[in-house]
Amino acid sequence: MTDAQQFEAFMRNYQNMVFSTSLRLVANQAEAEDICQEVFLKAYERFGELRESPTVGGWLKTVATNLSLNHLSRYRSRWSFFSELLGGTEGEARELEFPSGQDIEEDLARADRQELVERALQKLPAAQRVPLVLYHLEGLRYEDIAAKLNISLGKVKTDIFRGREALRKRLVSQLGEEVGAAQEQ
């Protein structure tokens, strides 16, 4: 297998993880694609070390997270005032693809629910979505999130609390049931 083929196989293995990480943070398909490209170009420069590394997944996730946060701080701040002034509609509903399973009905119900959760998450304002994703999906501690976003610990906690509350309200209104009810049954 040539180097190019090996790198293609490497991208195939990790592209969904990198894309999910970026999209959930920036909530914009085109921007997430740009970030993925940048992540894999960085990975290509260090492919010699990375292909043997057991922590390559973690490295890619960290780079994707950092580039997404850089992107948000660089490009979003200048627009956020205007976009939120008249009621932001950040992250409109988009078509998402989910893997298919054997039990089609059950899979469809689960996929529908996951799609609703995904859409509700994407519709949260960045100030709530980003710390929520970093806490629940990236597993960062409050202190680490505060350091990464350069905000106070209190603000991180408040934003995460507000994000959870906003997500719960959206899910209750869309699913017509209390959040987590399906899993509790």
Place this chain on the structure above:
Amino acid sequence: MNYEQEQKLEAQIARELKALPELAAPPTLIARVLAAIELRAALPWFRRSWQTWPAALQASSLLVLLAVFGGLCFAGWEVSQIGSAVAAQKLGGIFSAASAIWNALNALAGAMVLVVHKLGTGFLIGCGVAIAFAYAMFVLLGAAYFRLAFARR
């Protein structure tokens, strides 16, 4: 919301979010990255980042930079050895030019104060209100333009 409810909400949201599967990357992503890699590889060495230069070029460029740095340090030391009289003469010239600029600025400020006294505070308040109004209009028009131009259809 009390502490118990807060803990329950945290657990419920964590469950919902952790149940989310990975999103499928666009099918064009791999081709896009490979094209970008090819494009980079086609660039001449001097347009690529220093880390990707051939080792011999990296070493020689480092040597050149060190030589330039050494030369600048030596030139700086030589200049500091030049007689103080020459330096004082040059500094005197610079300060005399600065004092002329200072006098002109002082005269300008005096004229501004006179104008303000003549116009009266009513006129100045009017100007302030007009500027604030123009600024507010700029913000509102900018927001409206942004919403129209970047609205998702």
